[in-house]
Amino acid sequence: MLRLFVFFFVVLISSAVAQTSDPRFTTEAPVKRFAFVIGNADYATAEKLPGSIADAKTIASKLRNVGFDVKELDNFKDRDEFLVQFDAFLDSIRPGAFVVFYFSGHGFTYRGESYLVPLQFPSLVDADDVFYTFLSATALQDKINLRKPGLLLMLLDACRNVTASVREPGGGDVAVGKGLASLLTARNNIIGFSSAPGSTSIGSASGGLSKYTEGLAAHLTTPGIEINEVQRLTVKDVRDSTGGRQSPWMSSSFTVYVHFNPDEQTKKVYQVQWLAALDRDNERAVTDYLELYGLGPYANAARTWLAERSKKAATFTRLSPEEIDLSWTFAKGNGTVATVKQFKMPLGFERTASSALVGPDPGAPLHDRVASTFANQTAIALGPITGRAAPDATAPATTNLSFGDKIKVESYHVQSGIVWLKAVGKTSTSFWVPLPESGIPPRDVTIGSPLEEFDLLPGPGPALANEEQIDRLIVNRKGSQIKWVSIAMPERAGRSAAEQKAATEIRVRAAHAAYLISKVIPTGRISLVEGVNGIAEPRIRLFGN
Known part of the structure; x- marks a missing residue:
């Protein structure tokens, strides 16, 4: 059994090394960039906007210079002419792309919807014909989002004062609203307006740039600048x-x-953060990377990893990361060395685990302790395992796990003294995995005395660890030898994109810290726990002597 375990361990370590050198996961590949840039100036029944063409040409040039495939359209006469060009643009968009839609011209609001205006339109339009005469900004947004871009940025320099009226179904004419209304934003959508909702903006009557486009052009492509x-x-x-x-x-x-x-x-940040995510060998870490850096040169590598490696482990640990973190409190309070139970099972843990809020009760029956250790965790098969349709050795075999396969443990059941774990694997179908009696008796593994704990400070950005703090407290630590590092991440979530982003940045900062620490502490002795209550920032605990 020992020889078999050593063999498995060596294979997983080799797999982890191969993962970081595999060109599929390390090659830079720029995200595709597409832009549709429109300028409408020569209006027949509204104020002419000679500066709109200059606006569009300026933005198109700026975008081309930073790698966008730009399609331009000037002075489209009506909705049908626009849609022919727009549909061709849609066909060019690839999933995950960075997409920009820019419009300079007239726009207005009717019944809470924003519309972009072609050159030719009647001054009086029936209510039923508004959608088919003008261009609904929301409809254009929805059509682009159906192509699943990584980001859609709409820049609407169109908050002008349009002289037009709509004939309501019950009679009477209503003037269209000034400016544009706010658009509902789908995930990873940004809508930029040249003025506040319901307000008009100043276009150039002389052929120069509008004030909004002039400001955009001055800053949009400044090296290193972020959209906010x-x-x-x-x-x-x-x-x-x-x-x-x-x-x-x-x-x-x-x-x-x-x-x-x-x-x-x-x-460099894009690269280092990808290496940190790759080092975690964890689906959540790679997904978090895409959440923040999905427009960077390793986004395609991250998607490839998710497709090929998310259900197959390259690394594992025999010790529960949550139990490691929890052992600190007992050892610190009693002045003892921290120990963790190691169960000799055909399953291992990911090095990044989820908090189950409480640790196993030391006084509970052994099978309860085993099951609670694996509960709600991603476990890793350390050899061939047969999953069955029910917690019974005679039940039909439904799943065959091979070395490195990941499973999500949902619950457990004890049958004839054997613990059966209910789990799901590559598919959503549940199955039962037995833990043999002979494998249950644990042994205590010493991970060291509590040395120090501290909150992980942010670095130059909220998703970056503070390297000076890591160097001072860990890399250049004097007088003690660190044997294990536990990093806990707080339970932070929210419904808004800003709250979700802040929570993601916290987790990515922790992964970055683990990557920096791995320069002096073996990766296998650095564990992470997500969703820990009672902390506001990532917390690092050092064990050693």
Whole structure:
């Protein structure tokens, strides 16, 4: 049995090393970038906007210079002409792409919906014909989102004052609203407006740039700048140049970092954070990476990993990461060395585990302790295992697990002294896995005395660990030898994109810290626990002597 375990251990370590050198997971591949840029100037029944063409040409040039495949459309006469070009643009979009839609021209609001205006339109439109005469911004947004872009950025320099009326079904004419209304934002959508909802913006009557586009052009492709900073600087420029009469506005729901022109430092962050996620060998870590860095050069590698490796482990641990973290409190309070139970099972743990809120009761029956250790965790098969349709050795075999397969443990049942774990694997179908009696008796593994615990400070960004703190407290630590590092992540979640992003940044910061620590502490002696109550920031606990 020992020889078999050593063989499995060596295979998993070799697999982990191969994973970090596999070109499928380490090769840079820029995310595809597509832009549709429209300028409408020569209106027949509304004020002409000669600057709109200059606006569109300027933005198109800026985007081409940073790698966008740009499709331009100037002065489209009606909705049908626009849709021919727009549908062709849609066909070019690939899933995961960075997509920009820019429009400079007239726009208005009717019944809470924002519409973009073609060159030719009647001054009086029946209510039933509004949608088929003008362009619903929401409908365009929905069509682009059906192509599943990694990010959609709509920039609407269209909050003009349009002289048009709508004939209501019951009679009477209603003037269309000034400016544009807010759009509902789908996930990873950003909608930029040239002015606040219901307000008009100042277009150029001389053929120069509008104030909004001038501000965008000044900052959009600055090396290293992120979209939130672009918006802040653009708002400042427009307010200053209009004496406060116009204030750009942004509606958004996104978690991904948006850099039009990442500088070398930004590119390094994308790379290091991907290596940190890869080192975790954990689906959540890779998904978190995509949540924040899904527009970066390793996004395709991350998606490939999820498709090929999310259900197959390259690494494992025999010790429960949650029990390791919990052992600190008992050992610290009693002045003893921290020990953790190791169950010699055909299953191992991921090195990043989820908190079950409470640890196993030391006084509980042995099978309860075993089951609670694995409950709600991702377990890893350490050899061939047969899953059955029921917790019974005579039940039909429904699943055959091979070495490295990941399963999610849901519950357990004791039958004739044998613990059966209910789990799901590659499919959503549940099955039962037996833990043999001979494997249950545990042994105590010493992981060291509690040395120090501290909150992990953020680095240059909220998703980066503070390297100076890691160097001072761990890398350059004097007077004691660190044997194990436990990193706990707080239970932080929310419904808004901003809250979700903050929670993701916390987890990614912890993974980054683990990656930095692995330069001096073996990766196998660094464990992480997600969803720990009672802490607000990632917490690091050091064990040693």
